[in-house]
Amino acid sequence: MAINRSDIEKIAKLARLNINEDEITEVTESISNILSLVDKMQSTDTTGIEPMAHPMDAVQRLRPDIVTEKNEREKFQKIAPAAEAGLYLVPKVIE
């Protein structure tokens, strides 16, 4: 499937990825090439085939509804780019 520059801009926005002006031509071309590779799937007849999510068709395990993890907020926030008073800091969202 052919993909153009504005498609790339749209998916880059969805993926929260900044693509610079000087990269966009090359990115568009390589993504188009990958999608042409992927499109080879379309020639295979998959009528009536169930999609496979897990090789052994395992399903999500359930566990008893009890607390298993202890609170390690301090340990985890120590590696945050910016944290204060137990909160992660980001630029102001509400004026």
Add this chain to the structure above:
Amino acid sequence: MHTKSIAELIRGLAKKTFSCKEITEHYLQRVETQDKQYNSFITVTAESALAEAEVADNARAKGANQSPLCGVPIAHKDIFCTEGVLTSCGSKMLANFISPYDATVVAKFKQAGAVMLGKTNMDEFAMGSSNESSYYGPVKNPWDLTRVPGGSSGGSAAAIAAHLVPGTTATDTGGSIRQPAALCGVTGLKPTYGRVSRFGMVAYASSLDQGGPITRTAEDAALMLNVMAGFDPKDSTSIDREVPDYTATLNDNLQGLRIGLPKEYFNASLNSEIAAALQLAIKEFEKLGASVHEVTLPHTDIAIPAYYVIAPAECSANLSRFDGVRYGYRCDNPKNLEDLYTRSRAEGFGAEVKRRILVGTYALSAGFYDAYYSKAQKIRRLIKQDFTDAFNSVDVILGPTTPSPAFVIGAMTKDPVQMYLEDIYTIATNLAGLPGISIPVGFVNNLPIGMQLLGNYFQEGKLLNIAHQFQLATDWHLKIAPTVCD
């Protein structure tokens, strides 16, 4: 000492020929002096390694019931979280990430008393077949420093080939254990999906990722897998099934073994020198009592297209967690929250990772799900069915690991799709969730090549048995790369 296998080191430790500390010092010295030419390590943990070696020596002196791997040096691929130690995943995004916890695999090796020498280099977020996408620079192949070691576990394979460590952990999403093992002339095992815990293993494509060992011999891989394998409640796709002792069946004889040769692998497009090496290996197996049968895997050609939907789709979801807020890279002076997200991700991820995130985002975006992800998962079932049918008539499938030996660094970076095609023989195994092993089978232009053996679900013991018997009869795995110093 560095020419010894893990099994030999264990025997030497038992006989007190040397101590854990002596082995550890020896290998650390090698890493220190030799690794500049390979770049196979991202982090070396010399201080803690020596402390761990001392603990191991004490445990062995007490004669307590210790694991065979007690005091044996290993290194972890930098995708496994190690508490208090940098876990970069080969990315600028995690270049400041000191993990606050251990991956289950790491915890199991600690529990066994193994000594961690450090963390090995890899393609960024395990995305690549050449180790060229690492933020820490490419790894060089010990057989020819101008060539790639393969990827994504390039550091883990090169460190084994260079005799810098006797055992490493690695991960395989589309061939990332087997392909570098083949290109570096070492042994690499990808277990059945769900056999080894993925907890604390940075996720790339969750339905395909699986951890396993890289070693010089199949016997060593069995020793490593004995530690790594097992059910883990912290991994929701871990399989609750008993773990056999993988060393117990290594010496079973191969009388009556049925080997399948897929006609889709042994065709005109297979490199003739690789084909010749495999024919010699097949003769060896026949001498050991095995019989050879043609099998068919009709959907071989569409495995790569299906993989490049499923892997990028899952990668785009998994890597959405890297947002510059809780850990990892954050851009300077973000203007607002949107700018914080988009610029942290644009600056923190490399080109290949971005490509896969974009492909995955596209495949999962509104209106395309059926044409891409759902279609790919249907093909996945067809591929699994191919293998199920083949395993009705044979015990194991034999083929090449890669289409060619190691390529020159930079040769394929311009065309990602060309590099993707390098994984033609390995990718279908991940889609089906089956185990596979690559072992050295000869040389083409003085570069090592690999033979791949694929087994049915949970047949790791059988694969290791077959590989071990082959290694007892041949000496390809004992050849030493020309750059390896004494």
